[in-house]
Amino acid sequence: MSGQSTYVPKTSFGRWFDSRLPLMRFAHDTMLTFPTPRNLNFWYAFGAVLTVMLGIQIVTGIVLAMHYIPSGDGAFDSVENIMRDVNYGWLLRYMHSNGASMFFVAVYVHMFRGLYYGSYKAPREVLWILGVLIYLLMMATAFLGYTLPWGQMSFWGATVITNFFTAFDQIHKGLGTGIASWLWGGFGVSDATLNRFYSLHYLLPFIIAGVVGLHVWALHVPGNNNPLGIDVKGPQDTLPFHPYYTMKDAFYVALFLILYVGLVFYAPNLLGNPDNYIPANPIVTPTDIVPEWYLLPFYAMLRSIPQKLVGVIVLFGAILILAFIPWLDTSKVRSCRFRPMMKVFFWLFVVDCLVLGYCGAQSVDAAWNLGGISIGLVWVARIGTLYYFGFFFPLMPLLGLIETPKPLPASIATAVLAPAE
Amino acid sequence: MRIALGLGISFAILLGAASTVSAQTISRPAIPPKVTSFSSDGPFGHYDRGSLQRGFQVYKEVCSACHSLNRVAFHNLDEDGGPGFTEPQAKAIAASYKIPAPPNDKGDTLDANGNRLTQAGTLADHFPPPFANDNAARASNNGALPPDMSILVKARAGGAAYIYSICSGFHQPVPAGFKVLANKYYNPYFEGRNISMPPPITDNQVTYSDGTKATVDQECHDIATFLSWTAEPKMEERKHLGFEVMAFMLLLTGMLFLTYRKIWHDAH
Amino acid sequence: MANETSAEPTRRDFLYIATGAVGAVGVALTAWPFIDQMNPTGSVLAAATIEADISTVQPGQQVIFTWRSHPLFVRRRTPKEIAEARAVPLSELPDPVARNANLPDDAPATDENREFKPEWLVVVGVCTHLGCTPTVLEGDYGGWLCHCHGSQYDTAGRIRKGPAPQNLAVPTYAFLTPTRLKIG
Numbered sequence: 001m002s003g004q005s006t007y008v009p010k011t012s013f014g015r016w017f018d019s020r021l022p023l024m025r026f027a028h029d030t031m032l033t034f035p036t037p038r039n040l041n042f043w044y045a046f047g048a049v050l051t052v053m054l055g056i057q058i059v060t061g062i063v064l065a066m067h068y069i070p071s072g073d074g075a076f077d078s079v080e081n082i083m084r085d086v087n088y089g090w091l092l093r094y095m096h097s098n099g100a101s102m103f104f105v106a107v108y109v110h111m112f113r114g115l116y117y118g119s120y121k122a123p124r125e126v127l128w129i130l131g132v133l134i135y136l137l138m139m140a141t142a143f144l145g146y147t148l149p150w151g152q153m154s155f156w157g158a159t160v161i162t163n164f165f166t167a168f169d170q171i172h173k174g175l176g177t178g179i180a181s182w183l184w185g186g187f188g189v190s191d192a193t194l195n196r197f198y199s200l201h202y203l204l205p206f207i208i209a210g211v212v213g214l215h216v217w218a219l220h221v222p223g224n225n226n227p228l229g230i231d232v233k234g235p236q237d238t239l240p241f242h243p244y245y246t247m248k249d250a251f252y253v254a255l256f257l258i259l260y261v262g263l264v265f266y267a268p269n270l271l272g273n274p275d276n277y278i279p280a281n282p283i284v285t286p287t288d289i290v291p292e293w294y295l296l297p298f299y300a301m302l303r304s305i306p307q308k309l310v311g312v313i314v315l316f317g318a319i320l321i322l323a324f325i326p327w328l329d330t331s332k333v334r335s336c337r338f339r340p341m342m343k344v345f346f347w348l349f350v351v352d353c354l355v356l357g358y359c360g361a362q363s364v365d366a367a368w369n370l371g372g373i374s375i376g377l378v379w380v381a382r383i384g385t386l387y388y389f390g391f392f393f394p395l396m397p398l399l400g401l402i403e404t405p406k407p408l409p410a411s412i413a414t415a416v417l418a419p420a421e
Numbered sequence: 422m423r424i425a426l427g428l429g430i431s432f433a434i435l436l437g438a439a440s441t442v443s444a445q446t447i448s449r450p451a452i453p454p455k456v457t458s459f460s461s462d463g464p465f466g467h468y469d470r471g472s473l474q475r476g477f478q479v480y481k482e483v484c485s486a487c488h489s490l491n492r493v494a495f496h497n498l499d500e501d502g503g504p505g506f507t508e509p510q511a512k513a514i515a516a517s518y519k520i521p522a523p524p525n526d527k528g529d530t531l532d533a534n535g536n537r538l539t540q541a542g543t544l545a546d547h548f549p550p551p552f553a554n555d556n557a558a559r560a561s562n563n564g565a566l567p568p569d570m571s572i573l574v575k576a577r578a579g580g581a582a583y584i585y586s587i588c589s590g591f592h593q594p595v596p597a598g599f600k601v602l603a604n605k606y607y608n609p610y611f612e613g614r615n616i617s618m619p620p621p622i623t624d625n626q627v628t629y630s631d632g633t634k635a636t637v638d639q640e641c642h643d644i645a646t647f648l649s650w651t652a653e654p655k656m657e658e659r660k661h662l663g664f665e666v667m668a669f670m671l672l673l674t675g676m677l678f679l680t681y682r683k684i685w686h687d688a689h
Numbered sequence: 690m691a692n693e694t695s696a697e698p699t700r701r702d703f704l705y706i707a708t709g710a711v712g713a714v715g716v717a718l719t720a721w722p723f724i725d726q727m728n729p730t731g732s733v734l735a736a737a738t739i740e741a742d743i744s745t746v747q748p749g750q751q752v753i754f755t756w757r758s759h760p761l762f763v764r765r766r767t768p769k770e771i772a773e774a775r776a777v778p779l780s781e782l783p784d785p786v787a788r789n790a791n792l793p794d795d796a797p798a799t800d801e802n803r804e805f806k807p808e809w810l811v812v813v814g815v816c817t818h819l820g821c822t823p824t825v826l827e828g829d830y831g832g833w834l835c836h837c838h839g840s841q842y843d844t845a846g847r848i849r850k851g852p853a854p855q856n857l858a859v860p861t862y863a864f865l866t867p868t869r870l871k872i873g
Contacts, residue, residue: 038688063723080492080572083655085730088722090655091662243684250712251681254674261670265663266464269575277576277652287612496735526745545736673715676708683701 005029030220035238036245037226039416043113044224045252046106052253053103054212058205060096061145068148070198072191075150076279094268100142101271102260104294107135115325116346118334119225125326127218130211132322137208139319142292144201150194151276152286158189158197160289167312188282228415229334230408237412288363296360297353301388303364304381314385321392328392330400338406342399349391356384449599451612454582455589457642461581461649464664467657468650473504475629476647479640482627484570487562487618489550492571493651496544502657503650508544515542520549563604565617574645574652581645586610588641591620737873743809744868751825753814756860756872760814760822762833763870766844770831771807774800774845782856783848789859798856803845811862811870812846818853833857 007025009015018025067086069078082089111131114120120128147158162183168176185192223232232238239245263270271293275286291299298315305311336343359381368375409415460469477498480490495515498506506514519539524530532538542549550569552558559566568576577583590610601607605615625635633639650656741754743763751764766774779785779797786795787802796802804810814822821837828834828841830849835841840851847856862872 059723063726066727077492081730084492084497085732087725087728087730089726089730090659091722092726094659239688244688247677247681247684251674251677254670254677258667258670258674261663261666265659265666268659274576274578277572494732494735496731500731543735543738543740545732669715669718673708673711676704676711680701680704680708683704 006033030216030241031246032240032242034220034241035223035232035235036241037224037232037237037412038239038244039226039228039412040224040245040248041227042252043109043116044226045249045256046110046113047219048249049106049253049256050103050110051212052257053099053106054205054209057096057099057103058209060092060099061202061205063092064096065202068198070148070195072150072194072280075148075194079149091264094264097272098260098263098268100145101292101294102256102263103138104142106256107138108294111135111322112350114225115349116336117225117227118229118329118331118336120326121329121331121334122326123222124218124225127215127222128326129323130215130218132319134208134211134215135322136319137204137211139295141201141204141208142294144197144204146292147189147194147197148201149276150280152278152280152284153273153276153289155189155280155282156285156289157291158193161291162189162193164312164315167309170309190282225334226412227335227337228409228412229338230412233411233413290361293357293361296358297356297384297388298360300356300358300360300381301385303360304378304385318385318388321389325392325396328396330397331403331405332400333405333408338408339399339403340406341403345391345395345399348387352384352387352391356381356388359384449596449614451614452609454579454586454610457582457585459581459642459646459649461646461656464660466660468502468504469646470505471631471633472643472646473650474506475627475631475633475640476643476645476650477504478627478629479622479644480570480647483621483640484644485548485551487551487558487567488570489552489567490548490570490651491550492547492569493654494545494547495542497654499544500654503654504647512544515544515546518542518546518549520546563617567618570648570651572652574648576652581649583610584648585641585645587616587618588622588644589637739872740865741870741872742868743870748808754872756813761860761872762810762812762814762825762846762857764810764812764825765808766810770844771800773831774803774843774847777843777845777847781849783850784854784856786856787859788856790861791859798845798847800845803847803856803859805862805864810844810846811872812857812859815858816840816853817848817855817857818851823857 005025005028007018007022007028009018009024014024017023064082067078067082067089069075079093082093084090086092114128114131143157143161147154162180165179165183166176168179170176181187183193184190185196226232273290278286290296298318301318302311302315305314331339331342333339336346359377362377364378366377368377368380460466460472480488495511495518498504498514499508499511518541520542522530522538522540525538530538537553552561555566574580574584579586587608587610590608591606593607593609595601595607599607599614602615605617606619607614608616608618622637622640624637626640627635629635653659737757739754739756741752741761741763743752743765746752746763746765748765749767749770751762754761754763777800779799782798785798787798789796789802791805792802800807803812816823816835816837818835818838818840821835823833823835823840823842825833828850830841830843832842832844832846832849835851835853838852840853841849842853842857843849845856846859848854860872862870865871
């Protein structure tokens, strides 16, 4: 991919095969000798964590599909059957449901890391956009998957989210309803909907895996960014991927898996909603509809906007704007380590996302009582939404122009091998 | 690191402030479930066999008049991590239930008097429901549907403590100005506080064969334990396996740490 | 960066191998739940025993029950059919073993060894060739004929002609009452 290949097959069969399909050479160059900046820290391990989580989700998902029945009558029962009757079914299902959550934990860390160290900046724009695409596909897959147990939250979550599209009726009469009923295959979420959601939920992870392949490819062309955000200047700045980063990543993956294992075995329903253990009932809506935690910030934004179409546009805009970051950021410097102002706004942005997530989890009419003054959470969410978009525009382009970055080190090697400040 | 810490603290403060959040709902909100403990709590928790068997007795003699237990099969009763009945005991329990029979040779499912044909239960059968269908259940209960009890503990926020609180939370003073609706009962642990279920349990409603005193409190605690098991029959297996997996992961992570450090030692 | 391998085993090599071994054990153990989930579940095993009411079966008739996902033939044989089955010398039988789960594995395939009561023959209705269901009262021997590949069984369910290698299997069963069977 980049640089000269140093692979020399050891056997005559290896040479024969290599001249016909250089598979081993490819693996050797991308996973063993690939020159990687020597200063990648903990936060860079989440790419490996995500790969492992995708693998776990696909394997547990395939196995669960052997027992799952995608029909309104059969879905809930088949999931309960997995939980109580299938050998280790409880384990496989808890691995899958909590795996989705841990997948999102990792992807958020991975994204914030990219944001902090400026990994989206040239020449890694395509790498970043592929990442945004993976994130979108992940959200779609998670949403479809959450529908499958056919509990109350499954049903009503699917109802609410598919109803987003009815907002397009305000653009052209019948357009939104038409899209929604096309998605449903009926007049509302029904058996037909469940069946197609199941089919798509099975399909999308493989598409994700494909885009992940492109994502990794796009990573291997310019090579890794690093916490200093400066380019690799020579061999003294890098280490071969194996054994240095294979072992480092393996250690951090294991650390992450301990968290995951703890959740699966000791708090498997912590992140779930009790209502989803009630079979779907199309005539009774639960009192508080709450999406899964990883969608809460966007849900808060949606609810904070009183106009239906604008709310839906804001929701989609919040994700789409991520794709434009490479061009919104005007700074010459990548890493926030050398960007004193950006650093502050970055951490504010992280807090903002947490606050939005918190708002999304509360009931619509919840309020904060601060010394006798009642502040509706909807207003907190509105300010949060404003900052979310304000961070990307106008803050991001503006900061690049007015900020004075700290001096950059001459090279990775000089910064790392010299005693740290 | 310092920033992350500050972030954590500010978020914690935020959450603290959140405890003062007051949702304005139309009906009177429920009070939190009673604080109680179960033997199944904690990472090493396991079900108390005696309590499970007593809870089963309460279900069989009291709750099953209105509440189904559709997802539990008789063979579950003698499985590991359950109430600990022996296989002959489970068989005897199964045989004491009348299960709706398949159509007979003439294609009938009803006898000459219009009653459902039944047969004795086997280990493969599930607990039969008290009503033929939801409509029949509503018709017999002033329009209210007694929920299936199989996964009730997992389907209610508060879990087993909630079941225990509802069961033992009747006969409390009704606050001034609160209206108990027709055919409803006051129970402060229930959302809206008007519950359709009459007080289900009285002292000594069942006679425990192990000599345990059958107070309302005891009976409710036992049924809550039993329903925890019906909701999560693999809990003991889960926690047991969890310990082994956790121990293994700690070992592996420790070894990976040493390997990683050893390798990186050369890089500097 | 002295990471070239030397001939001497080092502490690093030891750590490598030990960690790799522990990791491999972990992967192997993790595989088990993914394999075991395909095995029959508790409820399938609990349904492995059935009871069958045979009070309405007339002589010369066969009823079919479903047992462990397969047809189970219960045939009430006529005196003529019993006599025919008993007249066959063992030397004429392609499969000389009784294939009766209630008897030792090497019990000879006499008609007496194929049932508890001469009148009642209970066999699993799965052709021992490739698993098709044979049709009753067809073929040259008055027993069953399998239409898939032409295997023929006699009135004791023993293979007489065709590609099937074994007699129809007799399952574990017992008479609970003269008219009620417990199978499995």
